[in-house]
Each structure stands twice: as structure tokens, then as C-alpha cells.
Amino acid sequence: MGSFWDEDPQLGEVIVPADRLQARVAELGAAITADYQGRPPLLVGVLKGAFVFLSDLARAIDLPVDFDLMAVASYGARTTTSGVVRIVKDLDSDLAGRHVLVVEDIVDSGLTLSYLRRYLLARSPASLEICSLLVKEGCQVPRSELRYVGFTIPSVFVVGYGLDVAERYRNLPEIRAFVGQAPGD
Numbered sequence: 001m002g003s004f005w006d007e008d009p010q011l012g013e014v015i016v017p018a019d020r021l022q023a024r025v026a027e028l029g030a031a032i033t034a035d036y037q038g039r040p041p042l043l044v045g046v047l048k049g050a051f052v053f054l055s056d057l058a059r060a061i062d063l064p065v066d067f068d069l070m071a072v073a074s075y076g077a078r079t080t081t082s083g084v085v086r087i088v089k090d091l092d093s094d095l096a097g098r099h100v101l102v103v104e105d106i107v108d109s110g111l112t113l114s115y116l117r118r119y120l121l122a123r124s125p126a127s128l129e130i131c132s133l134l135v136k137e138g139c140q141v142p143r144s145e146l147r148y149v150g151f152t153i154p155s156v157f158v159v160g161y162g163l164d165v166a167e168r169y170r171n172l173p174e175i176r177a178f179v180g181q182a183p184g185d
């Protein structure tokens with residue numbers, strides 16, 4: 001049977017199919033498991049976009065991990081950054097002395113990440129690393145700042161697997177190009 005999404009004219013090409021997402025998440029989980037032996041990480045999920053990736057990744061890590069969640073927003077109903085990163089929900093935990101692993105869905109302009117990095121480093125973690133499922137080609141963030149990356153993708157606006165436009169498409173099980181008109185553009 002076809003899927004509801006097949007009929008959506010706002011969805012373009014499949015950028016990362018669901019089976020490749022799952023395979024890569026398993027690899028990332030194995031790498032994190034190997035790297036964090038003896039120093040279990042505190043996973044800091046960056047909501048909302050990272051919630052799907054975070055839940056799959058966490059179950060691919062064979063270590064006892066702790067979780068905290070932050071919600072930050074800068075896109076809303078647009079396909080370009082507003083340029084202002086707004087904290088919607090702050091962390092609950094004390095980061096001092098913790099091995100913090102930030103779990104992001106995408107690094108695009110890099111604005112969110114540079115904001116978060118400064119914000120989190122000020123809370124004195126023992127270490128701070130970034131795991132992003134997606135990174136856009138041409139993004140200005142040095143690759144050395146991203147410890148774990150799932151896929152480098154072309155510079156097109158994408159949706160699915162947690163990523164939205166105006167809150168839609170987060171439950172699409174694959175990453176696809178969004179070729180429609182965003183309400184805020």
C-alpha cells in the first residue's frame with residue numbers, strides 16, 4: 001500500500017531513505033559506545049527537531065546514559081533562519097563535571113550550534129562533543145567541531161525524521177527535500 005506522503009506535492013526527492021537512517025544510527029551508536037567506555041555521557045537532545053534521532057540513537061548506545069533536553073527555536077514557519085536563537089526550554093541538570101554529548105538533527109547555518117556551544121561550555125562540563133545527524137554542504141562550522149556526523153547533505157531545505165517546516169513532517173520516516181512554499185517565507 002502507498003503512503004499518505006506519496007501524494008504530497010510539497011515533498012521532493014528522498015535525500016536519505018529510512019533504511020540508511022537506521023543503518024547510520026546503528027554505526028553512530030556503536031562509535032559512541034566505544035568512545036565513552038568508563039565515562040557514560042549525558043545526552044543533551046536539542047528539541048524539537050532531534051527527538052526522533054535522539055530516541056533511536058539512545059537505544060543504539062550500549063551504555064547507561066543520562067538525558068536532558070533543551071528546546072531552542074530559530075526557524076519557525078520559515079525555511080531560513082530568523083537569526084535569533086530563542087531558548088524555549090532550558091536544561092534541568094547540572095553539567096559541571098559531566099561528559100556532555102549534544103544530539104542535534106541538523107547543522108545548517110551553524111547559528112544554533114555556536115549559540116549552544118557557548119551556552120553549554122559556560123556550565124563547566126568535563127567534556128562537550130556534538131553529534132548531528134545531518135550537516136549541510138557549505139555550512140561554515142568546521143568539521144573538527146562536529147565529533148559525530150550522520151550524513152552531509154546538499155544545501156536544500158529538508159524535512160522528516162524530526163525535521164519540520166511550520167511543525168509539519170516531523171513524523172515522515174525519511175529525509176526528503178521540501179519543495180513547497182513555507183507559510184512564513
Ligand SMILES: O=P(O)(O)OC[C@H]1O[C@H](OP(=O)(O)OP(=O)(O)O)[C@H](O)[C@@H]1O
Binds near residue numbers: 072074110113164
Ligand atoms: O544551523 P542552524 O541554521 O541554526 O539550524 C539548525 C537548527 O534549526 C532547527 O531548529 P528549529 O529552529 O527549526 O527548531 P525545531 O527544532 O523546534 O524545529 C534544527 O532543529 C536545528 O536545531
Ligand code: HPA
Binds near residue numbers: 109156158165
Ligand atoms: O533544512 C532544514 N530543514 C528543517 N529544519 C531546518 N533547520 C535548519 N535547516 C533545516
Ligand SMILES: [Mg+2]
Binds near residue numbers: 049075164
Ligand atoms: Mg524547525
